[in-house]
Amino acid sequence: MAALAPERFEGPGDAASAALDELSRNFTYGASGTGNGSLSGEWYRRNQIHLFGVLLAILGNLVISISLNIQKYSHLQSAHHEHPRPLFRSMIWWGGLVLMAVGETGNFAAYGFAPVTLIAPLGCMSVTGSAIISVIFLKENLRASDLLGTTLAFAGIYLLVNFAPNITQNISARTVQYFFVGWQFLMYLILEILIFCILLYCHKRKGMKHIVVLLTLVALLASLTVISVKAVSGMITFSVTDKMQLTYPIFYIMFIIMIASCVFQVKFLNQAMKLYNMTMVVPVNHIFFTTSAILSGIIFYQEFLGAAFLTVFIYLFGCFLSFLGVFLVTRNREKEHLQQSYIDFGNIPGKQMLDKIQPDSNDLSYGSLPDGSDSTTSQSGEKKKV
Template identity: 35%
Template sequence: MAAVRRWSEGMSSDNIKGLVLAISSSLFIGASFIVKKKGLKKAGASGVRAGVGGYSYLLEPLWWIGMITMVVGEIANFAAYAFAPAILVTPLGALSIIISAVLAHIILREKLHTFGILGCALCVVGSTTIVLHAPQERQIESVTEVWDLATEPGFLFYTALVLTAVFILIFHFVPQYGQTHIMVYIGVCSLVGSISVMSVKALGIALKLTFSGMNQLLYPQTWAFTLVVASCVITQMNFLNKALDTFNTAVVSPIYYVMFTSLTILASVIMFKDWDRQTPTQIITEMCGFITILSGTFLLHKTKDMVDGPSLTTSISMRSLKHEEEDGFDEGVPLKRQDTSRIP
């Protein structure tokens, strides 16, 4: 309790606003994964699946409901980055994993094992640890300050590495391995996402300053960040849809979270130098919290097809068969598809 009291007294009002917005965002985004998955399944049953290049889901109302839910969550997430540092906001995405896993258990019949529940608890503990030791938001008076941070050699080098890796994945690995290896689609989403978060934070700061009376829309840097955000979000949505349609939701969500969060924290540390304003004890505690979250997502991933009781093999087989009958395609193997004849 003493630690919580010290935290509440020392945490800035901006950080508290960012925290509330981040939690709200996780609730919406976690639910959107399930609704979109249902829409993708329904669209795939009567048209060309998104996983093999189809876009029939664009005519499916359920998919659009999921997309609108995700947009609401992303807007809240967008606002959170304007008030709090990325090292606080991004790890709270673990809450969306919990929401997604629980709803997948209830709605999609993707069973949540006892160790999966423990994984959810670890995500909550890790997120709480990070929140209690998060750095204060950097005080920025103009979008040009953010531009100066984004054009420093360290972040430019990181951006160049990310773009190179994304182009290699899209043009070389996606055509050959996109349908069989989940890391291809998720890799593109996560790498692009780390750049988009930095641009979202810059744009959020610009809008916050504009609403407070300091118009930042006059600066070309604001519109440059807007263009980067739009390009990155379109790319992320395209490849995330492919990943959701091809692989199990209980696998896509945690793996995407781990990669996206790790790369975003790295990008934030390079660009905004969050750790320069913290003591070694705070940094180590935050890293322990992040490792705890990773442990939770690992448990969720490893136990996604396990059920309680002795009839493990039979239960998995029945579940796989039921999915084949209902959906017309197999999701039995999350990281590598069984039916290679479906690959174009």
Template identity: 30%
Template sequence: MAAVRRWSEGMSSDNVKGLVLALSSSLFIGASFIVKKKGLKKAGASGIRAGSGGYSYLLEPLWWVGMITMVVGEIANFAAYAFAPAILVTPLGALSIIISAALAHIILREKLHTFGILGCVLCVVGSTAIVLHAPPERQIESVTEVWDLATEPGFLFYALLVLTAVFILIFHFVPQYGQSHIMVYIGVCSLVGSISVMSVKALGIALKLTFSGMNQLVYPQTWAFTLVVVTCVVTQMNYLNKALDTFNTAVVSPIYYVMFTTLTILASVIMFKDWDRQNPTQIITEMCGFVTILSGTFLLHKTKDMVDGASLTSMSMRQLKHEEEDGFDESIPLKRQDSLRIIP
């Protein structure tokens, strides 16, 4: 409690604003996962599913409601990055895991095992440990300062690695393994997301400075960051839709959260040198927080396997009974977890 008290007393007004915006963002984004998936399911019933390359969901109003909800959350998230460091803002996405997993259990009937609930708790505990030891925001007075940070050799090397990995995933792994391996779609989203957050933060800082009287829109760097944001967000949305339409929402959300958070904080550490403003104890505590989050994600993933196993056993028994009664095999090829739920 003493640590919490010292932390809260030491928070700047900007960090408090960033914290509130990040929390509200998680609420909207967590709910949007469910609304969008409802729209994807409804659109997939009458057209080609997004997971199979279709875009019929663009004509589904429910999907657009979810999209608007997500946009509101992303706007709040965008504003949060302008006031607080990524290490403080990004881990609070754990709240969206709790919301999406709970709503998926209630609305989408995607079963969440007791260990899945424990996994959610671990994600929150790990995120809290990170937030409590987050570094103060770096003071920046011009978007050109951010550009200088982004063009340093360390971050340029990271960006090159990300682009290479994304191209390999999109052109080699997505066609072969996208429908069967959840990490393919989420890998693209997370890698691109780490770059987009750095650009979002740069753009947010530029707008904050502009509104305070120091016009940053006259700098070409501001528009360069804007272009990167638009490109990355479009790519993220495309592959996130594919992941949501193909795999269980209660599994997509936490895995995406962990990968996105890890890569974003790594990018922030490289670009903004966040750890230079922290002592070894704070850094070690943050790393322990990551381990806790990863443990929670592992539990959620194993929970999905346990549910699938039970469903498959039930399905096999019913098929066997059907074969004994009718005298022939009428097996149903299952490609998606959701297919298990249409069996009476």
């Protein structure tokens, strides 16, 4: 009878306790030992997998920066032709598109090795990197705000890597299932759906097209995207040792959520880009996206579980520095490319401005210069023939 005791039936309570035991083995935040939460040798030894994820994210964002500049170069090259060809016929544009896919793949893989709260803020690398590359290869102007913004962004990245949650998780299917039915995530999901429906009603029925409304819709969808991307990437990474991970229904549920949220996220983001210029959309979208990703990592994956107050404060300060850096890099960048295509003679001393530069569009002489019959009034009030 004693030999049969270990083979007892495992009920729902036993399955929950087993999942909790697995989570307790995964979470290592606050573990004893020197170097916890600092860039010491012990920290490096325990967080090598995190650093690998950080490296993937940084390289992925740099590749995205290169792809953005290549696509921008293809647009400029097409604009200089008298009869521009469609972009899909340009090999340069296709090269930029392929590099974009490679960079996004690197970001996708990074979520499988490092926490969401560490990978998501590194998106500022694509903005600052794109500014630096455009100065080198596209010969754009290097401004003081670009240097200051890049410096602040790098300082923020250093603080993020140093003080991000020191937590190691093996994202298995059982772990995702446990998080998915947790009361924290269910309450967060209900609140997010409620806010999303209200904003969608205001946008569709009331015609509200403010940038905050559109990018809040993008951010709400982005939180689901980040959660599902980390779940899918983590289960694929975990399937190297356990082939059964990809047979769980939760894998396909998360995969569908990832695809659907990405599609609608791009839709609302494109609407914002059509109504507002890039200097407004890029920094606001980066702030909203990063904030929603951090919240999803805290609520769904509980990545700040047991974190000290000082660690959280310095981490948030690093996020603030990266936000400020992105804002400085993108500030007034598009206005520098506006060229004045005419000369305002009215502002030149000693020159007289014509009453009528050319006839009205309804006149038969529209498009011709004014003849000698036109007159203008000098500063002394006397009429002079042109």
